[in-house]
Amino acid sequence: MAIGPFDESARERLSAMADGEIDGVEPASLCAGWAADEAARRDWHTWHLIGDVLRSEDLASDPRRDRELCVAIRTRLQQEPVVLAPSRGLAGHRGRWAVGGAIAAGMVLFVGTFTVIHPTNDASPVVAQADRGPVAVAPAPLPGTVPAGEEPVVADMRMIRDAQLDRYLAAHKQFAGTSALGVPSAFLRGATLDTASR
């Protein structure tokens, strides 16, 4: 869509749009013009900034911040995203995933800005990450592909917690419920924690 110089009337329409008074198809062309005109971008930001500051001073910000944010998001999106687990429909391809380095279908913990977590029914959390620092990656190889004694990887129990694990915890708790810290204390601790949930 060819847009001419962002003239005064367009600026007024933009102002109206900022106030939420324009609908239909016009916003699309206004936005295209806005994106191409630096002055209009500045106005657009200023108007929103005024509105934001009126609502809360915490929202006051420099226009560059938005740009930096956009750039940062774009950069990170380029670095990522990695598909970390096949969907259930791809279950037949698991062998390939496992052989191919086992990034997939596993457990990835991270301290990332953008995260997506889709628990699946087969108890393999699917985690997409958009940051560079995975804390731990636990490959989920095919059953039987793990040599005995292979060092497993640290994971956050909250993410792998399932009924399975709870059974061990509950069984352990029956004994661990007693310690030198006093019967009630340890027993109460065990009884308070709901590992054997039913």
Next chain:
Amino acid sequence: MVLRALAPLTLAWAVLAHAAPVCGQPLVAASAPQNDVRSWLLRIHDAAGRRNFQGTFVVSGGGYVASARISHFCEGPNQYERIESLDGKQRKVYRYNEVVHTVWPASHIAMIEQRGMLSSFPALLQAGDDGIGDWYEVRAEGSDRVAGHDADVLAVRARDPLRYGYRLWADHASGLLLRAEVLGEKGDVLETSAFSEVAIGVRPQPEAVLQAMRRLDGYRVVRPLLTPTRLESEGWTMRQIAPGFRQVSCVSRQIDPPGEASGASASPPVVQSIYSDGLTYVSVFIEPFRPERHTRPFLAAVGATSTLAQRQGDWWVTVVGDTPPATLRMFAAALERRKP
């Protein structure tokens, strides 16, 4: 046969009873002569067995918080307890000495257990089991206030990286343990269990607990079976036990949750071998490897509890303990299948 009459408590007691004398560190709090530390620890145990109290108990760590309403009564040698979970699914736990009932009202399931290890304070007091002081040292750290009560603070430091340390707050007046922190290697708090409020010295109402334990009409009663066994007779051996730990029990059992353990789909029994250093426990679970269930090895930690699971030949080994992961690895590595 139901498991009973284990002796880990004696072991447990020994830590505290003997930790103080071996404590070589100067005390921080000038107010606490060294032999007082020992008497405080004695009091903690004593209070647990003799005081009547009622309060709200909160356990938090690793991103979870769970709380329960607790009543604890003593009458002569008998102990009674009622614990009602305040978070998540409704669950009530009743205890009369070694008998523990766990009741889930929503699913109408009641689990009845005999927990031999919960009994017998006298045994503790007589324990002359030494050596645990080699692994922990106890130090007085002055006083504080917890849940409205003046408390004495004790630091229990692990002497090696195979176990966690603790900080304990004991009620100054009664000795009751009001708060306990499990400390990581760097002194970070992994888990806290504490009373948020507690009334000490309440009127005992043991009959209320017993009545609730008799009221099981309409409940499906499940009794988990623990069959004592030996690691060796199951075809296993623990080449080397982590320093300071010793085996306190070994059972063959179902670990499926109550209500699922019966029927054709029941899992094969799991061997559970339990080790303790007196303060903390490690369980080693061994079961046949089943691909559909044992899909991936992992090492996980939440709060103070770590779990290590991995395949070992035709077997699946799960090690659970309130210890650093290194300790669990040690146990897993030392487990050996004996030649038939």
